[in-house]
Amino acid sequence: MTAPALECHAVTKTFGGLRAVDDVTLTVPCGSLCALIGPNGAGKTTLFNVATNLFAPTSGEVCFFGENTAGLTPQRIAARGVIRTFQAARVFPGMTTLENVMVGAHLHVHSSAVAQMFWTRKSRQEELRLTSGADALLDLVGLRRSRDFPATDLPIGAQKLVEIVRALMTRPRLLLLDEPAAGLNDRETAELAVLLRAICDAGTTIMVVEHNMSLVMGVADTIFVLDAGRLIASGSPQQVQSDPRVIEAYLGRTKEQAS
Amino acid sequence: MSDIIQIVIGGLLQGGVFAIVALGFSLVFRVTNVVNLSQGAFCVLGAMGMYYFQVVFGWPIVPAAIAAVVASTAFGLLVGLLTFVPGVSRLPTSSMLVLTAGLLTFLIGITLLVWGNQPYALPPFSGEAPFVVGRLRIPTQGVWLAAVSAAMIAGLWLLLHKTTLGRALRACAENPVAARLMGIDLPRMMLLSFGLAALIGSAGGVLVAPIMSLQFDSGQFFTISGFISVAIGGMGSFAGSIIGGFLLGVAEQLAAFYVSSLFANTLSLLLLLFVLVVRPAGLFPSGPQRRSDIRDDPRIYRAAVHLDGYRAVILGGAFIGLLALLPAVPLPFGILSSLVISLILFIAVLGLDVLMGYAGQVSLGHAGFMAVGGYAAAILATSYGWPPLAATLVAVFLSVFCALLLSVATARLRGHYLALATLAFGLLIDSVAVGLVDVTGGPSGLVGIPAFEVAGFAFDTPQRMYYLALALSVILVVMLEGGMRCGFGRALKAVRSDQLAAAALGINVGRVKVVALCISAALASLSGSLYAFNFHFLSPEMVSTPRSFEMIAMLVFGGEGTLIGGFFGSLALTLLPTLVQEFAVFKTAVEGMVLVAIFLLMPEGLFGRLALLLDRLPLRLKLARIGADL
Numbered sequence: 001m002t003a004p005a006l007e008c009h010a011v012t013k014t015f016g017g018l019r020a021v022d023d024v025t026l027t028v029p030c031g032s033l034c035a036l037i038g039p040n041g042a043g044k045t046t047l048f049n050v051a052t053n054l055f056a057p058t059s060g061e062v063c064f065f066g067e068n069t070a071g072l073t074p075q076r077i078a079a080r081g082v083i084r085t086f087q088a089a090r091v092f093p094g095m096t097t098l099e100n101v102m103v104g105a106h107l108h109v110h111s112s113a114v115a116q117m118f119w120t121r122k123s124r125q126e127e128l129r130l131t132s133g134a135d136a137l138l139d140l141v142g143l144r145r146s147r148d149f150p151a152t153d154l155p156i157g158a159q160k161l162v163e164i165v166r167a168l169m170t171r172p173r174l175l176l177l178d179e180p181a182a183g184l185n186d187r188e189t190a191e192l193a194v195l196l197r198a199i200c201d202a203g204t205t206i207m208v209v210e211h212n213m214s215l216v217m218g219v220a221d222t223i224f225v226l227d228a229g230r231l232i233a234s235g236s237p238q239q240v241q242s243d244p245r246v247i248e249a250y251l252g253r254t255k256e257q258a259s
Numbered sequence: 260m261s262d263i264i265q266i267v268i269g270g271l272l273q274g275g276v277f278a279i280v281a282l283g284f285s286l287v288f289r290v291t292n293v294v295n296l297s298q299g300a301f302c303v304l305g306a307m308g309m310y311y312f313q314v315v316f317g318w319p320i321v322p323a324a325i326a327a328v329v330a331s332t333a334f335g336l337l338v339g340l341l342t343f344v345p346g347v348s349r350l351p352t353s354s355m356l357v358l359t360a361g362l363l364t365f366l367i368g369i370t371l372l373v374w375g376n377q378p379y380a381l382p383p384f385s386g387e388a389p390f391v392v393g394r395l396r397i398p399t400q401g402v403w404l405a406a407v408s409a410a411m412i413a414g415l416w417l418l419l420h421k422t423t424l425g426r427a428l429r430a431c432a433e434n435p436v437a438a439r440l441m442g443i444d445l446p447r448m449m450l451l452s453f454g455l456a457a458l459i460g461s462a463g464g465v466l467v468a469p470i471m472s473l474q475f476d477s478g479q480f481f482t483i484s485g486f487i488s489v490a491i492g493g494m495g496s497f498a499g500s501i502i503g504g505f506l507l508g509v510a511e512q513l514a515a516f517y518v519s520s521l522f523a524n525t526l527s528l529l530l531l532l533f534v535l536v537v538r539p540a541g542l543f544p545s546g547p548q549r550r551s552d553i554r555d556d557p558r559i560y561r562a563a564v565h566l567d568g569y570r571a572v573i574l575g576g577a578f579i580g581l582l583a584l585l586p587a588v589p590l591p592f593g594i595l596s597s598l599v600i601s602l603i604l605f606i607a608v609l610g611l612d613v614l615m616g617y618a619g620q621v622s623l624g625h626a627g628f629m630a631v632g633g634y635a636a637a638i639l640a641t642s643y644g645w646p647p648l649a650a651t652l653v654a655v656f657l658s659v660f661c662a663l664l665l666s667v668a669t670a671r672l673r674g675h676y677l678a679l680a681t682l683a684f685g686l687l688i689d690s691v692a693v694g695l696v697d698v699t700g701g702p703s704g705l706v707g708i709p710a711f712e713v714a715g716f717a718f719d720t721p722q723r724m725y726y727l728a729l730a731l732s733v734i735l736v737v738m739l740e741g742g743m744r745c746g747f748g749r750a751l752k753a754v755r756s757d758q759l760a761a762a763a764l765g766i767n768v769g770r771v772k773v774v775a776l777c778i779s780a781a782l783a784s785l786s787g788s789l790y791a792f793n794f795h796f797l798s799p800e801m802v803s804t805p806r807s808f809e810m811i812a813m814l815v816f817g818g819e820g821t822l823i824g825g826f827f828g829s830l831a832l833t834l835l836p837t838l839v840q841e842f843a844v845f846k847t848a849v850e851g852m853v854l855v856a857i858f859l860l861m862p863e864g865l866f867g868r869l870a871l872l873l874d875r876l877p878l879r880l881k882l883a884r885i886g887a888d889l
Contacts, residue, residue: 052763054759073762074759074762075762075763075765075767075768077763078762078763078765079765083763083764083765084763085763086760086763090757090759090760092753092755092756092760093756094752094755094756094820095749095752095753099749099752102746102749103749103750103752103753103761103766104764105746106746106749106750106753106764106765106766107765109746109747111745113742113746113747116741116742116745116747117738117741117742118738118741119737123741123745127744127745127746166764167764170764
């Protein structure tokens with residue numbers, strides 16, 4: 001039995017008096033596609049940031065594949081195969097789409113800077129191999145044509161895809177996506193859902209933070225629902241959808257319920 | 260005892276000017292988040308205006324002072340309107356820092372044109388006789404200075420805290436976007452802060468001109484001292500700026516009296532580095548601290564310049580061939596030597612490009628590494644009789660060691676604090692080179708440096724030096740291109756714009772930056788050594804801060820992040836003064852202007868623009884052909 005991809009044990013994060021994440025315990029098994037949903041300000045992104053150690057939790061602990069993340073820098077976490085994307089598309093300006101994706105190959109560049117400077121055969125071959133990998137991924141998402149254009153010139157939807165492809169270039173074991181569908185139209189969202197399923201089926205565990213129900217409901221195995229920092233429900237899309245607490249969190253109480 | 264008090268009074272006098280400049284720094288920083296390095300030049304502009312109105316035109320003191328301040332403030336507003344304000348809204352803060360360095364160079368150049376290189380002193384406002392209190396002597400000008408500074412500080416405080424305009428100014432500092440949405444005219448506020456800072460600075464200059472003799476490049480001195488004050492006190496904090504100014508003034512006077520006037524600078528720079536390392540926000544940090552480091556503002560960034568391999572090899576080969584044949588052509592006198600110098604400087608600019616263009620780390624003290632390389636190699640070769648090649652290599656190691664020390668000391672610093680620490684480093688090396696008279700020859704320089712030599716073959720003619728520098732440049736460009744087109748270059752570029760996203764992809768941001776600094780230090784050192792061997796002479800002013808700014812101008816002119824671009828920059832700025840002798844006096848002003856204009860009008864630089872055109876050429880040709888077929 002392998003350790004789960006992500007475990008949060010009683011994670012709490014407070015900012016001053018605000019309990020942004022309050023005693024959250026959840027487990028993402030290897031090979032699954034999980035989603036973290038909740039209304040605005042529920043603490044989804046904070047939980048993500050705590051998990052990837054952008055800030056340390058006030059209490060509780062986070063483990064990736066059985067290893068505690070305490071004290072690991074974002075770069076170390078990435079080296080362990082846990083890659084995250086950001087809420088706003090963060091493509092690198094001043095670089096082409098291909099270069100952007102190739103940055104994701106950083107962990108797989110084994111020739112040293114010195115070898116690259118001497119144009120060694122090995123480093124050139126490695127570069128070619130990684131480039132063809134990047135091209136194949138860009139092909140997959142239909143961005144091959146844009147490979148030599150500045151990534152910042154692409155529309156937002158395409159930039160989000162570039163970010164996901166860039167994350168895939170690292171060959172992650174666990175992919176943490178922060179609102180990948182924000183700013184996408186319905187057709188792009190549907191395509192993204194297909195892509196995420198395919199990535200997951202190819203063996204990468206995925207955890208998505210999402211607002212967009214249409215993306216999440218169709219594709220996730222397990223859904224966790226946060227409200228005001230607390231985990232209020234978890235389970236399959238059907239279970240979560242019919243959970244009265246979830247409905248309440250999203251729609252508020254009806255008058256009859258309140259009375 | 261009265262000695263000390265007398266020194267402290269002198270220190271407070273000097274500190275008063277520093278405090279005034281520091282106040283200008285803080286004001287502009289509060290409103291625009293930009294460290295405006297041109298601040299000190301306005302002191303000199305004010306003093307220069309005073310000189311013309313009072314001495315040349317013979318006006319009485321008060322009208323002359325008012326006219327001088329009004330004239331320099333008006334000029335400041337004009338400069339701000341044309342350069343600073345358009346820049347702030349378009350450029351990332353790191354580029355703005357360099358742009359204001361360009362403004363400083365430009366203003367120094369203007370002063371040089373008007374004043375020449377003579378020092379000027381003005382008569383004191385109320386006669387030469389000082390106040391005598393017991394055994395203490397207080398110059399009357401000091402009283403003027405203290406009174407007017409106090410009035411300006413009080414006025415500024417009232418303006419910022421008691422008026423609607425002041426509230427608008429402060430709102431811009433704390434949240435420019437929200438301020439704008441609330442209907443505050445942001446560009447006007449920025450211009451206003453720039454103009455106010457010019458006013459404060461020129462008033463300070465008018466007041467201080469009688470106690471200090473000023474010359475064209477005093478602006479740099481004021482900028483640096485004012486900046487050290489504000490960094491000690493706390494960037495953006497008015498009280499901090501003033502206290503920092505007085506602290507620095509007193510510390511410098513005490514150091515000059517008890518240690519040596521040659522080392523007074525060194526000590527204040529060490530003080531600055533200490534404060535930067537221990538308390539980067541200064542002793543009295545101001546409230547709002549915006550973080551510009553994690554991710555640069557989403558303003559326009561350089562275009563992704565991309566020239567594919569095939570064309571690069573053909574064009575590059577043809578270009579190198581052309582350069583190699585050049586010495587065979589009979590050239591006018593001095594041209595070949597200028598080419599040698601531009602190639603040697605190009606080596607340093609290459610390193611700067613790796614650091615600034617690729618890794619996005621601004622270095623304002625790069626000439627410091629040239630100085631380390633130049634002096635170490637020259638001293639080993641002259642005093643110890645080392646072979647030049649070995650001396651050069653040891654100097655490179657020494658520079659890399661300095662770079663490592665600098666990066667350890669500044670590991671916690673980011674954004675403009677890092678750039679300012681490099682400025683301090685450059686100044687520190689400069690002041691050590693001036694101060695260690697026995698080792699470096701002091702201000703008058705080190706003479707009798709032999710020619711560069713490898714295994715008995717001396718590069719003692721311009722022609723030989725030319726081929727040496729050309730060969731080295733080509734090898735270095737090819738090597739760096741190898742690194743930059745692969746994983747290493749991509750890691751640098753990723754770190755340049757978004758450190759957090761880069762780290763999230765597994766890039767060791769800290770290490771990448773240190774490596775970039777070491778590479779650029781090594782190349783600057785190599786360039787400095789060759790420079791010394793080429794001239795058989797090295798003086799501190801050949802490798803001091805103006806040189807750092809000049810190299811940045813070369814890089815920006817040619818195009819950052821292009822490697823080869825720096826060659827066109829160094830060629831243009833080295834060859835022009837040789838070709839057009841009349842141009843030499845305009846050199847400083849033109850350099851500054853070029854830097855500012857390129858940043859505003861052609862941020863991708865000359866070569867960057869060229870590469871973009873070449874990149875689109877096939878498409879245009881194809882279109883033309885289709886057009887012809889139709």
